[in-house]
Amino acid sequence: MSKTTTGAPADPTPDEQDLGAAGSQLSTAPKEELPSLPSLGVIGWARWFWRQLTSMRVALLLLLLLSLGAIPGSLIPQTGTDETKVADFRDAHPALGDVYDKLGLFHVYSSVWFSAIYILLFVSLIGCIVPRTWQFVGQLRGRPPGAPRRMTRLPAYTTWRTGAEPEQVREAALALLKKRRFRAHLTGDAVAAEKGYLREVGNLAFHIALIVLLTAFAWGQLFKMEGNKLIVEGDGFSNTITQYDDFKSGNLFSQDDLDPFSFTLDDFTGTYEPSGPNKGTPRTYQAALDYSIGAYGKDKKTTVKVNEPLEIGDSKVYLTAHGYAPVITVRDGKGNVVYSQAVPLLPLDSNVTSSGAIKVMDGYRNAKGVKEQLGFQAFFLPSYVPGNEVASQFPALTNPVLNLEAYHGDLGVDAGIPQSVYQLDKSHLKEFKNSKGEQLRENLKPGETMKLPNGAGSVTYEGTKEWANFQITRQPGSGWALGGAVTAIFGLAGSLFIQRRRVWVRAVKGDDGVTVVEMAGLGRSESAKVPEELGDLAGILYDQAPGVPDADDAPADPSVSPDPQVVPAEGAEQ
């Protein structure tokens, strides 16, 4: 198919002007200028700074900085993802922790320096896109530049002599190029054509989409909210800040942004691998909900699974955790029920061994009729296997056992210091003793009752409910972010896979009265496709304007042949 010949001698008078016009503006990439320091006072400096900021070189540098800057955040614990790890780190390395604090390394992605990088990049991006868009619009309005005088200097070139008239050849070429969806027109003795504008469209779309994406992301950060709520089967929730167990929000979030809705947890179901080496691995978690939107909305039923949140307005309700809540009834010495509640316990391992506390705060009087508080430390195994008292053997409720340790006195809840609901503060509590004088503790099965000594009452383990933890989030702007992302992909594909290229066809009468056809192609880069396409077009045109044999019908003829002053292909290679 191809043979190699060595180059022809150099053309002594390279004429660059002609090619300059033909090769110009094949892309909208900004020209690289070497940094030269200004001497024009403030405005001069400002202009210099702006030009630097919007240059490709600085954009590249900022991109590199952005990726470097993102690294520490992935290696150092971050307050945004795990506060306790940050605290551990501070304890372990106090001096280093202080340094990190100063540098904002515990919250890299909201630190001053990281923001500075991306804001500069953002400005650079806008400063880059706006002029490029205008330039491109100008190119679309204008016409492809005319043929260079010396077409031999272009990266792909061909010529032949034909018996057809020059006008005929030019018309045929124009028709052919238009049919191939080139933008083509006749200028002087040649046809100029260009194709592949979608590349630039794609490239601009991509960069604009990046701006949309970044803006949407920033918007989401400012207006987001995120809260958690633990709900026992049968209980409900309505979306107000006071009902949340914990709540975080962006700087500009206001309470009015909460979507009005409420729901009740009807039932939680978890299934687990029943046997085999991975016995106990969870297979499904799902929560059946009854929900209603607005103050007087109709009740609807739905199920929420781990990857399938319930969406209400801008809010999403996620199922994030689950555990068990034994139903406990406490009676005083006279048999009056003073406490009856499902008590959520905290899971400790993957087999849902759980612990927690039962706190009877008021309504209880002891055998002497004196007001007192009761506390029980609870330890729960959903699947108790005799012989292993300290850990559950399976996550489901196959053989539940609740171990209770009983205390009385003052729970310390009125002191105003926030207390974990899962732990007893035993500093003002006294142990209940059994007949042997030891701490009273018993294993209960569902339905069983533990008697408190000396007519102090009793505690009954009625049965077990499950609880589920829901995370409710609202992240506005995510639709915009998604739209930006999708546009970015298509724009990128267009910008990387489409070639922008020009083709010229010149037909003139030679000195001997025979028409000489010259064709040349120029792409943004050296690509095999440009010559291939040119050959293809030339083949078709050749059929319409067949060659006449001639002695010097060789393209590598030294008199017309290439000189070393080649137009360098612009831009990225394809």
Add this chain to the structure above:
Amino acid sequence: MTLAAATDLAAATNLAAATNENLANLSNTLIYSAMAVYTLAFFAYITEWIFGGRSKIGRTAAALTASKEAAGPAVTVNKAGGTAVMERPKVVVRAAAGARDVPDGPGAHGGDAQGDLYGRIAVSLTVLAFLIELGGVVARAASVERAPWGNMYEFNITFSTVAVGVYLTLLALRKNVRWLGLFLITTVLLDLGIAVTVLYTASDQLVPALHSYWLYIHVSTAILCGAVFYVGAVSTILYLFKDSYENKLASGGEPGRFATSFLERLPASASLDKFSYRVNAAVFPLWTFTIIAGAIWAGDAWGRYWGWDPKETWAFITWVAYACYLHARATAGWKGRKAAYLALIAFGCWLFNYYGVNIFVSGKHSYAGV
């Protein structure tokens, strides 16, 4: 559930567990067999290189000296339009100013017929090993009744299958890539070796957070991107070697015999560079898509689409690094070696995201069991 139903269910699950056990064993056998065949392929590729070493090659040097002697750059002439009745016009193609015009090397066999035969045997063995490995991956998937991407062992065996698949596809498309074979198979053997020794995990279920069709989309494209990036990185490294070799020759230096024998057979540095650019650029949009698919999945599973989890952060870093590389190629002054270093850094980020983050950094992604 009645007690009877419960026993029925238990019996049924036991039966299913037994078939799964068999499938898992079958998968392991297939993976080990694939390793054996890859090893044979490896020796065949080595033999190909050895035979090629005996033939005389010195095309690069010849071309470089020739072009120094001639005043102008070399010109390649293509005949256009296929079979012409009368002689059709020829298209003259010229290289950009300053570009070396060096012909591609003949490939690992170096033009030696015996070497070529071994090369063909090596490719056939690679195809066979690929099919066996693919069978292993499919059996694994069947045994765990889900996509085989729940832990690093499964990720590794899928990754090497896809990398070899990419190589074989390029071969089938008649691209000049046979020179990749030895490097690729060496790493595939390493990858599988690590998989079966260090990373092996008995079949297990996914934790519910991993149950989503986005798993299929996100992880499959991530694996494909990794495989293609890997092919790009290998050719980038070879480009760097070949480029220094050509530089040395052009400046009148004399490279060592091993370097000559080895590098002469590779494509010209310009071809290697172009190949790695094309490969990286072609897969970059897919990598962008992978990250977005991951963000959508994270939005469903964890309630936020982006949370700077270490895995997310490194995917982002990798993405920005490849964007740097593409920008560098588009900007004058950063072509060639500098851009190649960026491409290697970018691939390094990808590798770290896979191995480094799973092993050294804990985050939401690392719970699937290493």
